[in-house]
Amino acid sequence: MYAPDFAYYRADSVAEIGRLLRAHPGAKVLAGGHSLIPLLKLRLAAPPALIDIGRVAELKGIAVADGRVRIGALTTHAEIAASSDVARHAPALAAAAGVIGDPAVRNRGTIGGNVAHADPASDLPTVLLALGASFAVATDDGERTIPAGKFFQGMMATALGDHDVVTAIDVPAAPGGQGQAYEKFSHPASRYAVIGVAATVELRGETVGNVAVALGGLVPAAVRTGSVEQALSGRAPSAEAIAGAAAAVSNDLGDDLIGDIYASAEYRRAMAPVCVKRALTAALKQASVADAPAARSPWWKPSWL
Amino acid sequence: MSTRIFGSGIRRREDPRLITGSATYTDDLTLPRMVHAAMLRSPHAHARITAIDTSKAAAAPGVIAVYTHADTEGGLQPAPCAWLLPDSDLKIASYHCLAKDVVRFAGDIVAVVVAESRYQAEDALELIDVGYEPLPAVTDPEAAAAEGAPKLHDEIDGNQAFHWKVAGGDVDAAFAGADVVVKDRIVQQRLIPNAMEPRAALASFVGATGELTVWNTTQNPHIVRFLTSLVLGLSEDKIRVIAPEVGGGFGSKIAAYPADFLTMFCSRKLNRPVKWTETRSENYQSTTHGRDHVQHVELAAKNDGTVLGLRCTVHAGMGAYLSTAAPGIPTILHGLMLSGVYTLPAVHEDVYGVYTNGVPVEAYRGAGRPEATFMLERMMDVLAARLDMDPADVRRKNMIPKFDDGHEVVTTLKYDSGDYPGALDKVLSHADYAGLRAKQKAGPANGTYTGLGLATYVEICGLGPSQVAGAIGFQGGLWESAIVRFHPSGKVHVFIGASPHGQGEETTFAQIVGSELGVDPQDVKVFHGDTDNTPMGWGTYGSRTTAVGGAALALTARKIRDKAKVIAAHLLEAAVEDMDYEDGKFFVKGAPDQSKTIGDIALMANVAWNMPEGVEAGLEASTFYDPPNFTFPFGAHLAVVEVDAETGAVALKRYVALDDCGPQINPVIVEGQVHGGVVQGVGQALWEEAVYDEGGQLVTGSMLDYALPRADLLPDIEVLSTVTPSPHHPLGVKGIGEAGTIASTAAVYNAVMDALRPLGVTSVRMPLTPERVWQAIQDARQAKG
């Protein structure tokens, strides 16, 4: 596997990434390399230059502040999976990061690269969508924030412009009592998600309150399934109600289902309600026990302190 | 024999260098003036080459040469097929190292570029213009044999490479007189061997001497040397083939490949060292694959479960060309094993070897025996289900009773020794089979169905008597050799003709010498894999290295012992007949206090100051051992699975493997071999398949799509054994390299079908992916109405 020729630059700051991107049209930033390098080696991509952002310190780390968890774009999947802050405030994200690929992938791959690459079989877009995350992006003229709902636009397509760099991902801390779960049907070879379902549920007394459910692996970009959310919200959380709500996922799948030699589109369509049901069931289990109020944490406490 | 050394689970001496990254593989080597080759491979499964323009590539930076078929005319013969299966109407199509006029699989080599760096060579590949006129392709062996199928080779009708038969007993009478006949169509899907180290060659031809040295990741350097002499037209004595560290093979490094020969050809043309290492993608699309059978099987039996006869037709996909040993795999190593561990009165099998537009198919761990075991063991379960008997009972009813010196079966093989009922019973009691069945009867819990799967097997190892090799068309011998050399200090060098590549014989062979001669295994160094400084040997495959090479070594050590005894008698001033030997010490019978160690003798023999009359100096011996028969390891495996009926997902919950390979030289190594083997067999049942699309493109072209077994998907493997020595082997040992693979595919498949029985599912194509299992459940539900 031999990549075509490219120039290599290393940036030390976010500002320098921007400068290098403007100076080298067509250049790509290189984070963990676990999506980009395979494309180069298969000669499916041939950018004239790579800009290595791996040493940009300001892009690393996890902190809790203002009711949200801020995760630097260069934070690895393994760091997210091991973070007690993430486990506490965004347990579905911790769960998803912990089932990405294998240890080597989790030790190299970054959350920024994962969302920028926007593979429909990735785990993090799905969970970040369900959690209502937003993306801090450095652009040619400063900073902007893109909500997850606007970020993922299609098969490996995002709202990022050519010179845009994701700097951090903000995830709202789970409100007290919210249950979260990530249910993954893994591909046995790649370990990517054949189907990934992220769910958050809140309980209001005897009935289900807010529900958010997002799907990955099924359609070209991660999506929320409003039909399921509406069907469950306000209902008593019985097994029948969960199964009934899960079945409503069919309304939101459309005709553009992904299929391959391992799992056909028809099979994925049949499995979608099963995975949604399992995700909701797991999330509800957490909801019934997790009733402590969201922790107030000090301003900007990086995980390495 | 000292049990202290023989039978002790000492650590593999290979491992420190392997796990610290200090081992030297072919690709680690660099020679002065070395340049790099890259192969242009056909993107088409079948196409006529209308034009090739290499001019742009030849002018690219760093490029030294570009060759196409026309350049090799006269300098390179086709890659040979070396198993000329008799009585089979064998038709060998020329496997040109560079495609001539037509490409026949996606991966067939069209041109080779040599450049200063591998990157430059790869870049230049993109500059070669090849005109292709695509032709229809066929990759399924049954479809390729059908009327009207695309024809691969002009001179070969019906794409038929061979038609081989095995017959014994009166099979027609067996079926005519049967109470029940059960049938199935079984697809043994195409598999990719996936050695950890991809294939590589470094060739260095020195014009001034006319000598060629080749470092090659191969299982059999002496065979590569011999074939190289034929293909390159060089005298065999001018060729040295070295297999440095070899990172696994599983059969895929038996063949001598076009890319190897091309690397040598380029070196000879350019008078410079040339290195080629395949990428993993190249490995998938050009290094030999395994299995690829479509099997139609029928079993005839009586109502009480007594088996009367087996009848089958197999279409074995051979790929586009016949690889080095390919014709023997689905025939000799498959059809002759159809009696399994059972008393089978009659058998008839037709095997059609079929050319297809795929990568050539060769031996893959188990090589023919897994495909035979699966057929038989599957039919045993189908029969049990039909008769509503327990699968263990049907097996036991038909098993050959315990024997310890020869049992002839209907396929004419003479098994050496076996206790098949003993193996089965031990597995059943260890696993509490009755208890598991009772639990299963309670029915599924939460949509999860439990299944139990058995597979018993006997396999053929220790290939084999050379006379038989000749009779079955194998173009070589199958003996093995060993030289044992004592140095003055008592340290030992062992040189063997076999070529271990991960199995651990550097350790076990040191244990053999250690136990035969009373030296510390640490003081025995084993050399292998270099045709210039090891004796001739036929290679490491077919679980033969210990079974044949180990015998050569044991006999050599005994020759040394005999000579040492003569010297010791002389030094102790005693008659040879009065000498005794124990644990490395020679002494006069009854007087063990006055003794000479093997070290004392080694020193004296090497300085030769005081030798007996007529005895040569030195303490060294060699043996060329041609085995009188094959060896026949056997065993019984049990798999316990759970099937999630809602998704079709299969989870392997428990695996019990009992393998009898005779006395175990090193039980830890045996266990390692069983683990690896079992896992590869489970891979076939549950995950692995090389998939070609309609056009002959390999869809599972990388590890992103080809699902290898992963540790977290497997339970602990419970390893058991019994010990039934081979009566004809000097150490009684049989072979363990392939055992696990041979039984485990059938055991896991049977377990899944057992789980699915209440749902009405009787057959699912492997690998048993969730979708296939789920679909089968849906289909069965619909059929039930």
Ligand SMILES: Cc1cc2nc3c(=O)[nH]c(=O)nc-3n(C[C@H](O)[C@H](O)[C@H](O)COP(=O)(O)OP(=O)(O)OC[C@H]3O[C@@H](n4cnc5c(N)ncnc54)[C@H](O)[C@@H]3O)c2cc1C
């Ligand atoms: C064997 C294997 C298995 C995998 N399994 C899974 C899995 O199960 N689930 C899963 O979700 N993923 C999986 N992945 C993908 C893995 O998570 C990748 O690491 C991730 O998708 C990309 O992150 P990276 O840091 O490696 O990005 P890179 O490969 O370095 O970059 C990917 C793309 O994102 C761009 N990019 C990177 N960082 C930024 C940034 N900060 N701003 C803007 N653009 C940026 C790059 O230019 C490039 O286009 C797997 C990968 C492999 C190799």
